[in-house]
Amino acid sequence: MPRQSVPRLLLLLPTATYRTAAFVEAARRLGVELTVASERPSTFQDANPGGLVTLDLSDPDRAAAQARAFGREHPLQGVVGVDDDTAVVAAAIADRLGLRGNAVVAARAARDKHEQRTLLAAAGVPVPRFTLYRVDDDARQLAAGVSYPCVLKPLRLAASRGVIRADTPEAFVAAFERVRRILERAGSEMRDASVSTDLASRIPHPASGSILVEDFVPGPEVALEGLLVAGQLQVLALFDKPDPLDGPYFEETIYVTPSRLPADAQRAVAACAERAAAALGLREGPVHAELRVNSRGPWLIELAARPIGGRCSGALRFEIRERGKGKGEMLSLEEIVIRHALGMELPVLERERQASGVMMIPVPGAGVLREVRGVDAARAVPLVEEVAIVAHPGQELVPWPEGARYPGFIFARGASPEAVETALRAAHRELQFVLV
Amino acid sequence: MNPAEIRITAEPIDTSRCKFVVSEPVHAGGVRRFASSDDASGSPLAEAIFAIPDADVAEVIVSGNLVTVVKRGPAPWQTVGKAVGQAIRAVVAAAGPAVAPKPAGPATPGTDDDALYERVADLFESQVNPMVARHGGRVELIDVQDAVVMVRMAGGCQGCGMADVTLRQGIEAMLQQHVPDVKGVVDITDHAAGSNPYFAAAKK
Numbered sequence: 001m002p003r004q005s006v007p008r009l010l011l012l013l014p015t016a017t018y019r020t021a022a023f024v025e026a027a028r029r030l031g032v033e034l035t036v037a038s039e040r041p042s043t044f045q046d047a048n049p050g051g052l053v054t055l056d057l058s059d060p061d062r063a064a065a066q067a068r069a070f071g072r073e074h075p076l077q078g079v080v081g082v083d084d085d086t087a088v089v090a091a092a093i094a095d096r097l098g099l100r101g102n103a104v105v106a107a108r109a110a111r112d113k114h115e116q117r118t119l120l121a122a123a124g125v126p127v128p129r130f131t132l133y134r135v136d137d138d139a140r141q142l143a144a145g146v147s148y149p150c151v152l153k154p155l156r157l158a159a160s161r162g163v164i165r166a167d168t169p170e171a172f173v174a175a176f177e178r179v180r181r182i183l184e185r186a187g188s189e190m191r192d193a194s195v196s197t198d199l200a201s202r203i204p205h206p207a208s209g210s211i212l213v214e215d216f217v218p219g220p221e222v223a224l225e226g227l228l229v230a231g232q233l234q235v236l237a238l239f240d241k242p243d244p245l246d247g248p249y250f251e252e253t254i255y256v257t258p259s260r261l262p263a264d265a266q267r268a269v270a271a272c273a274e275r276a277a278a279a280l281g282l283r284e285g286p287v288h289a290e291l292r293v294n295s296r297g298p299w300l301i302e303l304a305a306r307p308i309g310g311r312c313s314g315a316l317r318f319e320i321r322e323r324g325k326g327k328g329e330m331l332s333l334e335e336i337v338i339r340h341a342l343g344m345e346l347p348v349l350e351r352e353r354q355a356s357g358v359m360m361i362p363v364p365g366a367g368v369l370r371e372v373r374g375v376d377a378a379r380a381v382p383l384v385e386e387v388a389i390v391a392h393p394g395q396e397l398v399p400w401p402e403g404a405r406y407p408g409f410i411f412a413r414g415a416s417p418e419a420v421e422t423a424l425r426a427a428h429r430e431l432q433f434v435l436v
Numbered sequence: 437m438n439p440a441e442i443r444i445t446a447e448p449i450d451t452s453r454c455k456f457v458v459s460e461p462v463h464a465g466g467v468r469r470f471a472s473s474d475d476a477s478g479s480p481l482a483e484a485i486f487a488i489p490d491a492d493v494a495e496v497i498v499s500g501n502l503v504t505v506v507k508r509g510p511a512p513w514q515t516v517g518k519a520v521g522q523a524i525r526a527v528v529a530a531a532g533p534a535v536a537p538k539p540a541g542p543a544t545p546g547t548d549d550d551a552l553y554e555r556v557a558d559l560f561e562s563q564v565n566p567m568v569a570r571h572g573g574r575v576e577l578i579d580v581q582d583a584v585v586m587v588r589m590a591g592g593c594q595g596c597g598m599a600d601v602t603l604r605q606g607i608e609a610m611l612q613q614h615v616p617d618v619k620g621v622v623d624i625t626d627h628a629a630g631s632n633p634y635f636a637a638a639k640k
Contacts, residue, residue, distance in 0.1 A: 013601065015635040021600040028604065036601050043567040044606030047613075051605040317451070330451075330510065376445050385512045386448045392595050393631045413512060 007077035007342045008033040008050075010067060010093065012086035014057060015040050018310050018390065019082040019334075026334035032342060035074060037067070050074045057085060060092035060104065067093040078341035080285075084111050084158055087305040090285075100341055102305055106281030110305045113155045113212050116280060123279035125272065126299045130214035135183060139176035142213075143169035149216040151247070152179050155209065157186055159309065161404035165216055165247025175248075179211050182402055217301070219294030221245050222259055224273050224287075225308050225316065225333070227340060231283040233274040236333065237316055237351050238266055242421055251400040254424055255312060256357035256417045265293055272298040280305075286337050307333055311388060311409045315358040318349040357420040359410040359428055361389075363399045367435030369407065377430040383414040383423035387431075397435065407433065439525035446517040447628060452494075454513050456503040456520060457626070460528050463535040467499040467579035467586050469622075481534040484523035491516045497586065497622060498535050499578060504624055538581075553580040555615045563614075564607055568593055571634040575607060583619040585611060595630020599623075 009032050011023055027034040035050060036042070039057040053070050055063040067076070079099050081090030087102075088111050094101025109115045120127045128151075133142055146166075152175045154162040162182040166172040223239040239255035259266055273289040286307040292299045307313060313333040320329050331349065339346055369391050378387045391397060391407035398405070408431075412423040443459035462481065469475075471494070476482035482496045485505055492509035505520055527534045560577050568575055572592030579586045587607065593599055603623050611618045 013598070015598055017597065020597055024600045024604050034605065036605050038598070038601075042598070042601060042606060043570045044602065044610070047563070047567065048605055048609040051609050052601070376443075379446055379514075379517075383514065385514045388448075389628055392628075392633060392636065395636065413514075 006031065006033050007344070008035060008074060009338055009342060010035050010037055010053075010070075010076045010079040012037050012055070012057065012079065012081045012089055012093075014038060014083060014086060017082055019313075022311070022313055022332065022334045023080070023082060023338070026332050026338055029332075030335055030338055030344070032338065035070070035076070037063075055089070057089050060089045063089045064092040064096035068096050071097055078338070078343070080337055080341045081306060083306055083309065084156070084304055087111065087285075091305075100284055100343055102282050102284055106283070107305050109280045110282060110303060111156065113153055113302070114210065116303065117212070117214070120276055120279050120300055123275065125276045125279055126297065128214040128217050128299065128301070130212055132210050132212055133176075135180045135209055135211055139173045140169075142176070143172040146172055146213060147215060148172075149247075150213050151216050152176060153212045153214070154179060154183055154186070155212060157182070157404070159404040160250040160252065160400065161186070162401050163250045164401050165249075171248075176211065178401065183209055183211075185402070216247070217292045217294070217299045218246075219292045219299075220261075221290060221292050221301070222261065222269060223255060223308070224269060224289040224291065226270075226273065226287045226289070227336060228277055228282055228284050228287055229340065229346070231278065233270065233277060233287070234349075235270045235273075236318070236336070236349070238269065239315075239357075240417065249400040251362055252360050253362055254357060254359045254421060255315065256355065256421050256424075257315070257351065258355060258417060260417055261293065265298075269293065269298045272300055273303065276300045276303045285340060286333075307337055310360060310406060311390070312358045312360070314386070314409070314411050315356045317352045317356075319352055321348040321350055354413045355415065355417045355420045356413045357411070357417070357424055359424040360406040361408040361410060361428065361431065363397050363403055363405075363407060364433040365397065365435055366399055367397060369393055369395050369397055370434045370436050372408070373432040373434065374430040378410065378427040381412075381423055381427040381430065383412045383419060384410060384427045385413055386411040387427060397433070437529045439529040442525045442528055444521045444524055446513065446521065447626070448513045448517075451513075452508065453504065453506050454517060454520075455624070455626070456505070456517075456524060458501045458503065458524055458528065461501050462503060462524070462528060463498045463500065463533075465535075465537050467497065467581065467624075468535050468538055469498075469579075469581035469584060469586065470496045471582055471584075479535045480530070480532065481523065481527040484527060485520055488516060488519040488523070491519070497624060499586070499624060502624060502626075504622070549580045549583065552583060552585075552615065552617060553577070556580060556585055556611065556618065559610065559614050564610060567606070568602065571596075572632070573602070573634060578624060580618075583617055585618055585621045586624055587621060589623065589625040589627070592632060592634035593630075594625055595627045595633035595636075597633065597635040599625070599627060599633075 037055045041054040042052045045052040081087040088107045091102045091107035149167045164175040166175045221241045225237040238259040243253045289303040290301045317330045389408040445457040448454040470482040473486040495506035497504040574590040576588045
């Protein structure tokens, strides 16, 4: 039976997340009582009513009411969302139950690309110039008034799905139509995946939605992983993205930390991210920010109130720098996030001394995956620690910008960022995806 | 057999657990689990893996052509895995058995794995498998050793994005409730080979 002294965490895990194992195992290592909440019921829910619950993750207010009812039977001491949508749900639940978390309005602002840019621009945080258009606007008319190069973005899709650069009016018109089709398809997928027709009917049709158009910001991109504690940003890691993200599509590939940016540029990036979080009203929990850096300094491209996505957190390990702790004891990013959410003591943390990196394996083409060859050879590359193929045989692979699923991840650690990057590229060259 | 002919695929599960798929049979007599170097005595493969320096090996599980290693040390799998591979090649290529047969009787005083196996098997048949069957899944009870249950997932569970939730919040919780003598559950599934997972990860 659960002991009263052991805190209970409500973990919001959508069924389509990559984050399940990392968070569930982190909760186990910390010895906390765990309740997993998903949008679809587990077949074990009746057998373990304290450990599993179904929440309407598409409706934060409704989910908060459901969580409060659940909490009467199983008192909750913390809540964690693992992605963009559940970060908003977590904020609503935290607000309703008096738990540590962000204000709902702040989480919503971080979730919506247009609202985020509006607030950041008003606060003087450097962001690209932007305009919001409706998807049923006349793209040919809009094209004449847009400055180039520009980037078209859906407001709420993840993993750069539907993000397209346009350098000319002709390219803009084509991109606008393509984003509109992607939004339609995404809306259909969401309705198809809904648990009930009631829920599906409340998902807005994407044709009534909007497309954000902003200036393309040149320069290398970095990703900052941080933790907000009472409004103060603790930088946990800064990743370089050594492959240029110049478009026309923005599929991510390699992240390597520590950053090779000069120290003053890194400080400017951190300061920019902290200002952005403050401008949005975020005060607690993980943040993942993407910024570009050029001669005018850092530009805030995106800031999300969640930890790094995919399986990329596997590239991060943190050494505990506390007296009495054994040498070599490490914490995962998920353990840090859970400890913070539950108000557990946060030890002094420093990312491990080794350089580390992850490659989100690019989609090799459109088709149905039959097999992946060369995995053993990829794993044998010096410094490579793991090659995780997450696409399963028979799965349809869809390239960006329509797609948003990486077929796998490669992890490496070594003495320097350069060595890690080289190892990731070498391992990737060994892989051969057979599609039909 | 020439050790060079033995092909081994390392599949790290996380920083502490890694599965090694071997091209040749390693142990045909069911599952053997070794929780210490003392347990490993008499089983050349387990002895060799526990002796790997700096790995601080905590557990070795051998079943068919699968060897699962759990380590406590911070050394990466890239390093430890090579040493495990060498140990597997050397032992499998040698003439004698890699792993000794499972000893008769309870391995640990106060526990009876055979009795636990029966109770766990009943629970799987009467409750666990009817539940996972609703998502096209199946959970096979492979063995119980030292009160640790070893399972393999199949069908919709194999490669499912929520498999860890099923394992920890479903199966393990039911075992705690119905067979409290069980000390833990180990999943030896090759999830990467799952071709029809019920939930597939899609979001960043």
